[in-house]
Amino acid sequence: MKMIKQALVMIATLAFMTPAISNNAPETPQPNPKLLKSTADHSKFKELQQTFDSGPAVTKACLSCHTEAAKQIHLTQHWKWEYRNPDSNQLLGKKHLVNNFCTSVTSNYKACASCHIGYNTDGPNFDLTAENNVDCLVCHDQTGKYKKPSGFAGNPVTKDTEFPPGSGKIVKGINLSEISQKVGKTKRQTCGTCHFYGGGGDGVKHGDLDSSLDNPDKDLDVHMAKDGLNFSCATCHKTEGHQVPGSRYSVTAMDKEGAHMRGKADKSNPATCQSCHGQTPHKKEAKLNDHTDKLACQTCHIPAFARGDVPTKMSWDWSTAGKRDEKGKPLVVKNDEGHDIYLGIKGDFVYEDNVKPEYYWFNGKVKYTLSDDKIEKANQPIWISKFEGSADDGKSMIWPVKLFRGKQPFDAENKTLTINHLAGADDSAYWTNLNWDKAIAAGMAAAGKPFSGKYDFIETAAMWPITHMVAPKDKAVGCAECHTSKGRLEKVDGIYIPGRSRDHFGLLETGGWALVGLTLLGVVGHGIGRIATAKKH
Amino acid sequence: MARVYIFKRFERFWHWAQAALIITMLLTGFEVHGTYKLFGWGKAAEIHSTAAWLLMGLWVFAIFWHFTTGEWRQYVPTTHKMIDVALFYAFGIFKGEHHPYLKTSNRKHNPLQRVAYLGVKLFINPLIWITGLFYLFYNQLVAAGYVGLTLGTIALAHTFAAFLMLLFLIVHVYLGTAGHTPTAHFKAMITGWDDDVNDEPQGAKAQ
Numbered sequence: 190m191k192m193i194k195q196a197l198v199m200i201a202t203l204a205f206m207t208p209a210i211s212n213n214a215p216e217t218p219q220p221n222p223k224l225l226k227s228t229a230d231h232s233k234f235k236e237l238q239q240t241f242d243s244g245p246a247v248t249k250a251c252l253s254c255h256t257e258a259a260k261q262i263h264l265t266q267h268w269k270w271e272y273r274n275p276d277s278n279q280l281l282g283k284k285h286l287v288n289n290f291c292t293s294v295t296s297n298y299k300a301c302a303s304c305h306i307g308y309n310t311d312g313p314n315f316d317l318t319a320e321n322n323v324d325c326l327v328c329h330d331q332t333g334k335y336k337k338p339s340g341f342a343g344n345p346v347t348k349d350t351e352f353p354p355g356s357g358k359i360v361k362g363i364n365l366s367e368i369s370q371k372v373g374k375t376k377r378q379t380c381g382t383c384h385f386y387g388g389g390g391d392g393v394k395h396g397d398l399d400s401s402l403d404n405p406d407k408d409l410d411v412h413m414a415k416d417g418l419n420f421s422c423a424t425c426h427k428t429e430g431h432q433v434p435g436s437r438y439s440v441t442a443m444d445k446e447g448a449h450m451r452g453k454a455d456k457s458n459p460a461t462c463q464s465c466h467g468q469t470p471h472k473k474e475a476k477l478n479d480h481t482d483k484l485a486c487q488t489c490h491i492p493a494f495a496r497g498d499v500p501t502k503m504s505w506d507w508s509t510a511g512k513r514d515e516k517g518k519p520l521v522v523k524n525d526e527g528h529d530i531y532l533g534i535k536g537d538f539v540y541e542d543n544v545k546p547e548y549y550w551f552n553g554k555v556k557y558t559l560s561d562d563k564i565e566k567a568n569q570p571i572w573i574s575k576f577e578g579s580a581d582d583g584k585s586m587i588w589p590v591k592l593f594r595g596k597q598p599f600d601a602e603n604k605t606l607t608i609n610h611l612a613g614a615d616d617s618a619y620w621t622n623l624n625w626d627k628a629i630a631a632g633m634a635a636a637g638k639p640f641s642g643k644y645d646f647i648e649t650a651a652m653w654p655i656t657h658m659v660a661p662k663d664k665a666v667g668c669a670e671c672h673t674s675k676g677r678l679e680k681v682d683g684i685y686i687p688g689r690s691r692d693h694f695g696l697l698e699t700g701g702w703a704l705v706g707l708t709l710l711g712v713v714g715h716g717i718g719r720i721a722t723a724k725k726h
Numbered sequence: 727m728a729r730v731y732i733f734k735r736f737e738r739f740w741h742w743a744q745a746a747l748i749i750t751m752l753l754t755g756f757e758v759h760g761t762y763k764l765f766g767w768g769k770a771a772e773i774h775s776t777a778a779w780l781l782m783g784l785w786v787f788a789i790f791w792h793f794t795t796g797e798w799r800q801y802v803p804t805t806h807k808m809i810d811v812a813l814f815y816a817f818g819i820f821k822g823e824h825h826p827y828l829k830t831s832n833r834k835h836n837p838l839q840r841v842a843y844l845g846v847k848l849f850i851n852p853l854i855w856i857t858g859l860f861y862l863f864y865n866q867l868v869a870a871g872y873v874g875l876t877l878g879t880i881a882l883a884h885t886f887a888a889f890l891m892l893l894f895l896i897v898h899v900y901l902g903t904a905g906h907t908p909t910a911h912f913k914a915m916i917t918g919w920d921d922d923v924n925d926e927p928q929g930a931k932a933q
Contacts, residue, residue: 687759
């Protein structure tokens with residue numbers, strides 16, 4: 190009895206002591222919510238405590254500490270707008286391409302340079318060596334207040350300015366001092382100021398990049414979800430020395446390397462799925478790993494693009510542009526959702542959201558039709574950009590693609606795409622006068638290219654890789670969407686897909702089922718015969 | 727004629743388990759092939775693979791059983807009375823004749839059965855098994871340096887074998903009704919007891 194009492198006392202004492210023991214345990218370090226990740230508070234820098242009247246003035250202050258930053262930027266496509274593809278030797282980049290959106294930058298720099306990471310980008314021969322012309326703020330702004338309005342050659346406006354002059358429209362000046370004191374790392378919104386609005390508006394160009402990625406939920410982007418992993422663009426496009434990897438001019442279509450590891454030298458593109466997920470990412474359903482030799486991850490994991498309620502432009506017909514309303518102004522027609530479907534200055538558009546991609550073999554090489562390439566109307570659509578690759582080159586994967594269709598001017602005699610002068614206050618700009626003869630002549634002259642004077646419209650198409658807006662795994666494309674006839678991969682050649690009837694051997698199908706039918710007929714007949722004759726015996 | 731215990735317990739288990747698995751695999755296999763939609767492609771593929779492993783496991787046991795019991799001798803082909811049996815199914819069965827082949831427990835299959843079952847065991851089953859494994863492990867084989875038949879050709883051979891199996895199944899089930907009563911063969915395959923067996927083994931010549 191006494192022993193039991195003692196034991197009870199012991200247990201009671203221990204019960205009291207236990208919380209005390211755990212309280213004395215060493216604490217796991219908790220992150221201090223007030224801890225600044227950066228070691229510098231830019232608002233405390235004397236250099237930034239001044240009124241800046243221009244962008245270059247800010248950059249000059251930035252470079253007084255970040256001495257090498259401009260030199261790094263000068264090496265990038267972001268700065269040069271030029272890229273020579275080492276495989277095809279094609280000279281690419283915004284400086285040289287003709288696309289089937291607004292067609293060309295060449296004579297429209299003052300407008301287009303809103304998305305150049307530089308200042309005073311007023312023409313094709315903008316100063317590539319000026320360090321103070323590097324625009325630090327467009328990428329490092331944290332306030333969302335930094336703006337580079339169209340028409341100012343990439344410059345911000347610091348004082349309220351009437352633009353276009355005489356129009357009565359005022360562009361508000363912004364306070365560069367405040368913005369410069371709050372700079373920080375790039376984020377989705379900073380990259381997005383250009384990459385979400387390419388082609389002249391939200392979501393227009395890419396289809397998988399639009400303002401819905403500013404603050405996406407998990408369904409829209411499993412990596413960028415604001416209440417989830419909250420990736421910024423640079424989490425994948427892991428940048429060193431301002432050299433951002435993962436350009437669509439040189440796509441890594443097939444990545445056979447394992448996941449990157451800290452401390453291990455990895456020279457491969459850090460923006461691919463495989464650079465984190467490796468080659469066999471499917472743990473529960475291992476059979477899915479048998480798809481990774483032929484399918485890009487994106488093919489299953491991005492079931493549709495423009496999934497964030499921002500529609501993307503799917504086609505653009507310039508040939509219908511030029512109509513005016515009864516007041517003589519360029520006609521504007523909107524659809525029920527408020528999106529322009531016809532503009533007198535631009536022609537007809539088709540917008541779509543939740544678009545199922547098209548699928549093509551892609552080896553990472555893209556062939557562009559450039560302004561000097563000869564084109565024939567007989568070969569419509571002319572491929573502005575065409576993915577190369579095939580089932581058997583050993584380098585290709587099946588990729589999801591946004592196929593953007595257009596119809597745009599070309600020189601009917603010289604058989605080339607034309608450089609078109611669209612923006613500007615001058616008399617020859619198409620958006621001012623709706624006159625193709627003048628606009629093309631001015632554009633071609635700016636580009637230093639011959640123009641016969643005769644133009645026509647030609648159908649074009651461009652391929653855009655779909656690689657953003659990765660859905661959660663339960664929203665990935667299901668088996669039956671490809672393992673079927675008339676499914677997503679119906680048009681993809683050179684591969685046997687179980688369940689797709691175009692891969693069947695016709696003779697076996699008809700012969701097999703005919704034989705099955707005859708056999709059934711035979712046994713049924715035999716059985717009836719037995720029943721009929723059984724009564725006689 | 728006598729009532730004889732002709733199908734042993736394992737043999738019956740093997741037969742019916744195999745029947746269930748083969749029917750499952752035909753149903754799911756032709757869905758994977760794209761002939762119709764039933765379970766949904768992913769589910770069908772999953773069931774098909776699982777059933778394949780079970781069936782292969784069963785075959786391993788069955789092969790072991792056949793050799794250790796000597797039951798494999800039941801499938802040695804013979805021409806003895808083969809024409810008679812064929813003629814019986816073509817004509818005699820409609821005239822109420824008795825089956826010309828008198829089975830005994832050590833020779834329980836008639837000559838047509840012997841040759842059909844042997845065909846299944848030596849041709850259809852191995853063809854399905856081998857093409858199926860190539861199909862299932864095609865990626866791993868390619869990764870290991872295999873350069874041979876393409877997946878399409880492998881799938882073609884696998885489908886060909888599946889058609890043969892389906893044809894066998896139809897005829898086999900129908901002939902199951904062609905005993906001395908329509909249900910006699912089914913009863914024998916379920917209980918093991920057949921009441922249409924000769925208790926005197928036939929002459930050695932018949933082997």
